[in-house]
Amino acid sequence: MKAPGSTTAVAGATGTSPSEGGERKSINPELWYGCAGPLVSLPPVGSLVVYFPQGHSEQVAATMQKDVDVQIPNYPNLPWKMICLLHNVTLHADPETDEVYAQMTLQPVNTNDKEAFLASDLSPKTNRLQTDFFCKTLTASDTSTHGGFSVPRRAAEKIFPPLDFSMQPPAQELQARDLHDNVWTFRHIYRGQPKRHLLTTGWSLFVSGKRLLAGDSVLFIRDEKQQLLLGIRRANRQPTNISSSVLSSDSMQIGILAAAAHAYANHSPFTVFYNPRASPSEFVIPLAKYNKAIYSHQITLGMRFRMMFETEESGT
Amino acid sequence: MKAPGSTTAVAGATGTSPSEGGERKSINPELWYGCAGPLVSLPPVGSLVVYFPQGHSEQVAATMQKDVDVQIPNYPNLPWKMICLLHNVTLHADPETDEVYAQMTLQPVNTNDKEAFLASDLSPKTNRLQTDFFCKTLTASDTSTHGGFSVPRRAAEKIFPPLDFSMQPPAQELQARDLHDNVWTFRHIYRGQPKRHLLTTGWSLFVSGKRLLAGDSVLFIRDEKQQLLLGIRRANRQPTNISSSVLSSDSMQIGILAAAAHAYANHSPFTVFYNPRASPSEFVIPLAKYNKAIYSHQITLGMRFRMMFETEESGT
DNA sequence: TTGTCTCCCTAGGGGAGACAA
DNA sequence: TTGTCTCCCCTAGGGAGACAA
Incomplete structure (x- = not known):
């Protein structure tokens, strides 16, 4: 077990060390965005976002391969979209594969709070790397x-x-x-x-x-301290197909919807994981972006936001 | 991509081939049981079993490390145990780690069906390997x-x-x-x-x-055809801590309970994964075993079945 | 009976310029 | 400018018996 903090591992610290669990310190955001690719952006903490339970469910269905098509129970109290306050975002990387993903804490807010709506302006604060x-x-x-x-x-x-x-x-x-x-x-x-x-x-x-x-x-x-950071982006290989061995994909689907419904009913915070490279659809988008799309008639009820496909050259 | 069926891979087919998803053919049961260890047994297909939602939830909590302790909603319609018909059992092994696990399809049955209860005798059909x-x-x-x-x-x-x-x-x-x-x-x-x-x-x-x-x-x-089978059992290392990157552990907990509640309400089948080496508690046990324990006062309400710890020598 | 050491020898891999696209 | 080849050299590691627990 290494000491926490800056591990000055000697060259050849094979990343396959299976003993370390979790990340010792916070992920460097520039490197995270670099690995995520040029088209990925995350809403800023403290802003209002729109959360789509269905889109979230689709990401998971895409990650897992669905085994059986068991009917999912209806959640009559669950709307197709939820306005949420984005409390927290933490960046992660799979210790085995270096795959990047983000954990977000969302809290449903009162939809008829006009004030909050207006507060979410369209400042394009692109927190993307310029390094x-x-x-x-x-x-x-x-x-x-x-x-x-x-x-x-x-x-x-x-x-x-x-x-x-x-x-x-x-x-x-x-x-x-x-x-x-x-x-x-x-x-x-x-x-x-x-x-x-x-x-x-x-x-x-x-x-x-x-x-x-x-x-x-x-x-x-x-980076700004003249230090070198090093990341990888894997070619689009097969969708890993981690058949989980823990939870059936049905239970996962249900878990997502039930967790969202529960949070919605109680206005309590809940946690989602967003995997930018695995999922074809974004399911957490800035409210401002959503409103803009709505008012310019670019989106209609039932449509979903889809991420553009990355080209091979992107970010080179 | 290899052809399905018997892959006569030459020596040195590093098992790390990351391209193959899932299993091509069914897992050999003898080898699966061998890798699972001498204390593991699965109820026979078609028999009645007792399913403990709480125990199931605990296995998942043990596999993941819980991130936050968000309250799980109550499922008032979910009993602490469910009598189920075991429809199907498929054996699996993680393609990366060779970790063995089983997928079971359960269907809740009517508790007051006395006939079914009696049908589940105590025949100790030990489907364990004698090879x-x-x-x-x-x-x-x-x-x-x-x-x-x-x-x-x-x-x-x-x-x-x-x-x-x-x-x-x-x-x-x-x-x-x-x-x-x-x-x-x-x-x-x-x-x-x-x-x-x-x-x-x-x-x-x-x-x-x-x-x-x-x-x-x-x-x-x-085996009976004089063929050699080869398996591994890893020493009890740290609990992998696959922080999932897909679903929050809260959603997983909720998913388990909601899926069970849904199946219970509709008498519809549902799927669970049982990982014999990861979980300290069995959450699907033969009804006969449960009844025997109950009637001999070895178990009281609220107690749970726990798997004995394997000794190092076991199975040698 | 079997775990560890050391010794020996070779195959595979790192590091270099040649060459061509 | 940079991808591939080939060549050269060296070391990591496989395969053997010695030895001791």
């Missing part, structure tokens, strides 16, 4: 057992600390932290004919530790 | 990178095909299927001074593929 970063899709050579990672020239010059070109060849040691605050160490060298930037020593441990394959992407961010 | 098998807890040497697996003499002679002792040294190739029907190939050799049975080539791939550590156990079974 310097680069994202590269891994080639077959990058993930092969022979040799390291070929760093695009522009990317290396923009993100990495400058090399001392008086050395022959110019090289340095890079340290980068992943979502779990593990430190990965790489040898960054500028060599070859023609010259190019490469990550050699340490790279293969990262690839095997994160179980990366050609087609997956890596993401380097230089 | 030849051995189970060994892995030593540091067994899991080290240098060398293979030391097979206990009695075990090798009882389970493995006999060696041809005219060879020098006597050796053969063994093939064994795991829970997912993957074939693992090992070189079985009798050598050393003093002589002993060893598994060499192929063993380290198995250890790394299953991510076995010293203290975990392996299990070899010879």
Whole structure:
């Protein structure tokens, strides 16, 4: 068991250490958003949001594969949308796969509270990252057992600390932290004919530790303290299909609806998980965004918000 | 993607193949019971069982770590126990960890149907394995990178095909299927001074593929067709703490209770997952066993069935 | 009987420039 | 500019008996 706080794990701390449960410290938001992709945004804490129980249920149905199509009981007191106050958002990453997700605490509010409605303005506070970063899709050579990672020239010059070109060849040691605050160490060298930037020593441990394959992407961010952050985005592989082994998907569906109905009846807070890369539909959206869509007739009753599909190039 | 049916994967089919979802064919019951441990038994299909919603809820609470202690709504129509007909049992194994679990379809029955009660006799139909098998807890040497697996003499002679002792040294190739029907190939050799049975080539791939550590156990079974089956039992490590990323534990708790209440009200079937190694309490037990306990005053209202703790030696 | 050590030897992998797209 | 190949070298690890618990 490591001490909490900054774990200065030596290079080669294979991320597969199965002993650590949960996250030791809070996830870096820039890195989280980087891994989530350019199209993902979360409503700000304290704002009003619209929660769609049905959309939420669909995310879970998409994550699990439904086993049987048992009828779900009706929840007559459950509306198709609920105006909620977003109390809390915590960012998470699966310790096994580095998959990012968010936990949100919602509290249903009185719908006829006109004041609250007006308070939610349309300030486009894009809490998205503006920091310097680069994202590269891994080639077959990058993930092969022979040799390291070929760093695009522009990317290396923009993100990495400058090399001392008086050395022959110019090289340095890079340290980068992943979502779990593990430190990965790489040898960054500028060599070859023609010259190019490469990550050699340490790279293969990262690839095997994160179980990366050609087609997956890596993401380097230089934060405001000039520290390097390191994330991954996996290619869209099969939907994991974690058949749960804990709860039937029926019970999950029911659980979502019953929890929402209970919270709605009591105006009590409840908790949802939002997995930006797994789900096709957003089920928690800013009230302002919803209102705007309503009033510009872009949405009609029964329609749902759908996330645009990410393109391969996005965020590169 | 492999063809369904018997996949004659070559030795070294690392079980970590992340592409296969679900099981291709039904799990071998003998192997499943072997991996589950000697104290686990499942009620026979078609029999009457007692289902405890609270015990079920506790298993899930034990599997997840509860994040917040939000109050669970009351389900006034939900009794503390439900007599159910066990419609169906399917055996499963987690494709990542090989953890065994069972899926059961239950249907609440009319409690005042005396006839059904009497029909559930106490025939101790122990559907447990009587086949030849051995189970060994892995030593540091067994899991080290240098060398293979030391097979206990009695075990090798009882389970493995006999060696041809005219060879020098006597050796053969063994093939064994795991829970997912993957074939693992090992070189079985009798050598050393003093002589002993060893598994060499192929063993380290198995250890790394299953991510076995010293203290975990392996299990070899010879079935009625003289085929070798191969399973694992992991040492009791930390409770995985899969913080789900899908559903809050509150929603799960609610889902269990609401699903049970719904099924109870409508006499409709519902599905539960039973994880024998994760949960401290059984929540589906044969009605006959329950009645026997009741009538011999071994159980009182409010008590729950608890599984004995397995000892390290059990099943060896 | 079997767990651990050490020794030996080889296969696989890291690290380099060549070469071409 | 950068993806792939091949070559070279070295080390991690498999496979063997020694030895002791």
